Amino acid sequence: MTALEIILLLLKLTGALVLFLYGMKLMSEGLQKIAGKGMRHLMAKITNNPFSGILVGTLLTFMVQSSSASTVMIVSFVNAGMLNLSGAIAMIMGANIGSTLITWILKIFALGGTGDTFQLPIFLLAFAIFFMFSSRDKLKYIGEFVIGFALLLLGMDFLQAAVPNLEDYPQFLAALGTISDHGYLSVLLFTVIGIVLTCIVQASAAMMAIALAMCFKGYIGFEVAMALVMGLNIGTTITANIAATVANSVGKKAARAHLVFNVIGTIIMLIAFRPVMLLVDYVTTAATGSSPYIEAGQPGYDPQTLPWALCFFHTFFNVVNTIILVWFIPLLIRIVDWMVKPKKEDAEDEYRLTFIGGSWMNTAELNIQSAKEEIGNFSKRVLRMYAFLPELDKTKGKEFDEILKRTEKYEGITDRMEIEIAQFLTKVSEGDLSNESSQRISSMLRIVDNLESIGDSIYQMAILKKNQREQEINLDQECRNNLDAMYQLVGKSLEVMDFNLHQPYDKIDLTEAYAVEKQINNLRDKLRNHHLESIKAGAYTYQVGTTYSGMYALYEKTGDYVINVSEALRVDQSQKVVEHNMAPQK
Numbered sequence: 001m002t003a004l005e006i007i008l009l010l011l012k013l014t015g016a017l018v019l020f021l022y023g024m025k026l027m028s029e030g031l032q033k034i035a036g037k038g039m040r041h042l043m044a045k046i047t048n049n050p051f052s053g054i055l056v057g058t059l060l061t062f063m064v065q066s067s068s069a070s071t072v073m074i075v076s077f078v079n080a081g082m083l084n085l086s087g088a089i090a091m092i093m094g095a096n097i098g099s100t101l102i103t104w105i106l107k108i109f110a111l112g113g114t115g116d117t118f119q120l121p122i123f124l125l126a127f128a129i130f131f132m133f134s135s136r137d138k139l140k141y142i143g144e145f146v147i148g149f150a151l152l153l154l155g156m157d158f159l160q161a162a163v164p165n166l167e168d169y170p171q172f173l174a175a176l177g178t179i180s181d182h183g184y185l186s187v188l189l190f191t192v193i194g195i196v197l198t199c200i201v202q203a204s205a206a207m208m209a210i211a212l213a214m215c216f217k218g219y220i221g222f223e224v225a226m227a228l229v230m231g232l233n234i235g236t237t238i239t240a241n242i243a244a245t246v247a248n249s250v251g252k253k254a255a256r257a258h259l260v261f262n263v264i265g266t267i268i269m270l271i272a273f274r275p276v277m278l279l280v281d282y283v284t285t286a287a288t289g290s291s292p293y294i295e296a297g298q299p300g301y302d303p304q305t306l307p308w309a310l311c312f313f314h315t316f317f318n319v320v321n322t323i324i325l326v327w328f329i330p331l332l333i334r335i336v337d338w339m340v341k342p343k344k345e346d347a348e349d350e351y352r353l354t355f356i357g358g359s360w361m362n363t364a365e366l367n368i369q370s371a372k373e374e375i376g377n378f379s380k381r382v383l384r385m386y387a388f389l390p391e392l393d394k395t396k397g398k399e400f401d402e403i404l405k406r407t408e409k410y411e412g413i414t415d416r417m418e419i420e421i422a423q424f425l426t427k428v429s430e431g432d433l434s435n436e437s438s439q440r441i442s443s444m445l446r447i448v449d450n451l452e453s454i455g456d457s458i459y460q461m462a463i464l465k466k467n468q469r470e471q472e473i474n475l476d477q478e479c480r481n482n483l484d485a486m487y488q489l490v491g492k493s494l495e496v497m498d499f500n501l502h503q504p505y506d507k508i509d510l511t512e513a514y515a516v517e518k519q520i521n522n523l524r525d526k527l528r529n530h531h532l533e534s535i536k537a538g539a540y541t542y543q544v545g546t547t548y549s550g551m552y553a554l555y556e557k558t559g560d561y562v563i564n565v566s567e568a569l570r571v572d573q574s575q576k577v578v579e580h581n582m583a584p585q586k
Contacts, residue, residue: 023151026144050090050326057094061101068239070095071258075244078254085336088254089329092261093322096233100315187273190224191266194231199238222292222306223277226313230266233317237262253336260335265321280316284309356424367428368437371421371444372505378417378451379498385410385458386494389487392465400469407462414455418448440505446568447501450561454494457558461551468547476540479548482527486555489520493562505569513566520559527552 061070074091077083083091220228237259244255269276285291290302292309325332356370388407395403422445429441467473475483493516500508531549534540540548 019151019154023148023154026148026151050086050093050329053087053090054094054097054322054326057091057096058098058101059094060091061095061098068236070098071237071240071255075240075251075254078251085250085253085257085333086329089257089261089332090326092254092258093326096262096318097315097322099236100311100318104311104315184273186224187227187270190220190227191231191234191270194228194233195235196231197228198232198235221295222281222309223273225306225310226273226277226280229310229314229317230269233262234259234266249340252340253333256336256339257332260332260339261321261325264325265317268321268324269317276313276316280309280313283312287312356421367424368440368444371425371428371441374417374421374424375444375447375451376498376502378414378421378448379501381410381413381417382451382454382458383494383498385414385455386491389458389461389465392462396469404462404466407459411455411459414452418452421448443505443568447565450564450568453561454558454565457554457561461554461558464547464550464554471543473543473547475544475548478530479540479544482523482530483548483551483555486520486523486527486552489516489523490555490559490562492516493520493559497562497565500566500569508566508569510566510570513563517559517563520556524552524556 057070057074060073071092074083074088074095077091078085078088237255240255240258244252281291281293284305288302288305288308290300290305292306294301294305356367356374385407388403388410391403392400392407425441425444425448429438468475493513496513496516500510500513528549531545531552535545
């Protein structure tokens with residue numbers, strides 16, 4: 001191979017990798033936009049039980065005909081906040097089992113591809129959705145997701161096409177056969193070879209096809225063929241880990257879990273290698289009438305026997321490892337938590353509920369306490385989101401875009417937190433509750449509703465700042481000082497609200513909350529009068545006036561939502577919620 005050919009090969013590999021990663025990014029972003037408030041809950045419900053997660057992962061891999069593609073999709077689900085880490089690990093286990101179905105198809109039907117001819121129809125469908133329904137956001141986002149998925153598959157195909165086809169180099173395959181006669185050392189060596197080759201080929205199904213061809217042609221023996229299978233199960237994890245380079249820390253953890261699961265499974269099989277080989281030999285001999293230990297040229301040799309043994313071992317390897325390790329998902333999570341240490345910023349941006357999950361305890365008071373702790377976390381996240389606003393005034397360019405993107409992400413998180421906490425509380429309310437517990441749940445439902453509204457208002461202010469920057473609208477110093485004063489007051493009200501949310505609800509004192517809210521309303525009135533006088537005097541343009549009045553109105557609206565939260569805390573058996581007459585109607 002000449003230097004020019006090597007350079008072209010590297011360019012092809014780089015281009016294919018860029019296309020693959022872009023498809024992954026586009027698909028993940030599309031998922032985040034279309035997920036809304038329904039798809040994530042459906043996904044979480046399906047994978048709430050690890051065994052249902054395994055089933056979903058198996059079927060998903062069988063449908064897309066690629067374990068690499070399905071694991072990348074699982075990483076996308078996690079990255080989009082649609083799937084928790086536990087559910088992702090269960091689906092990855094299922095993806096490993098699903099990959100064995102592909103092996104059987106390759107063996108039985110001698111299929112060499114995975115449906116590449118459907119890529120162009122996928123692109124056609126995606127662009128039809130994207131352009132024909134560009135005015136309808138939901139369908140447009142679906143089009144983005146489909147385009148991303150098609151690009152991902154196309155990138156994987158380019159990755160495979162960019163490397164030389166190993167089947168075209170029989171001398172190389174024959175050389176592998178010469179190093180297969182060293183007992184257990186050869187087993188370890190071929191495990192490593194399987195890892196390396198699968199990392200290069202970027203698809204376990206393609207590597208399985210190569211392994212089947214090597215077995216059929218008699219290049220390698222029974223035990224080293226099984227070692228290749230173990231190696232390819234580790235090597236196939238490289239695709240998801242590459243995809244996770246553009247994912248958040250939870251997505252990275254899902255990809256690492258795939259690697260850890262397959263490495264532990266391989267260690268288990270290496271420890272029990274001889275007994276497992278005897279079992280595979282027994283089953284294959286019973287099924288085919290010939291032993292996979294019989295080598296080419298020996299009496300009774302059948303070239304079909306070893307490929308059958310390979311298929312059976314591949315299935316046995318993944319099914320047995322799943323049966324063993326499904327009980328250790330919490331341990332796998334601890335391992336990947338140790339492997340992936342997110343930055344503080346990444347940890348804050350992750351979406352996860354800490355105190356409540358898909359199930360609930362039998363004691364209503366314990367359920368309510370768990371929800372109270374989760375609401376406290378919700379409040380802390382809203383406070384962090386509010387702190388982004390002054391940063392938007394101080395930054396420009398790429399840094400401004402990053403902060404705006406984080407603000408948008410937090411807004412989506414507040415939407416999902418409201419839904420999940422509300423669903424938990426609604427389910428708890430279906431039980432046998434005291435009047436006090438029922439009132440407390442109603443109070444909490446109102447709290448999470450208003451916390452989500454606070455997140456919406458903060459995001460609207462961020463968008464207003466974005467429009468102000470794009471339209472080059474400059475506020476004078478007096479306007480900026482007035483808005484800064486409003487920011488400080490609303491921030492103080494949020495801090496008071498957060499303090500109260502972390503206190504016993506029956507011991508809340510709203511004196512300070514009402515005092516701050518009164519200051520906000522008074523300042524709102526002052527700014528409104530200032531605005532009207534400035535308009536009459538022609539002190540600033542219409543655009544400046546609209547931006548200024550829109551901003552202080554959003555601050556005041558946020559303050560109303562804050563006092564709604566504080567008032568909702570005042571619930572006990574002798575006192576109803578005090579409705580604030582200035583609260584915005586939702």
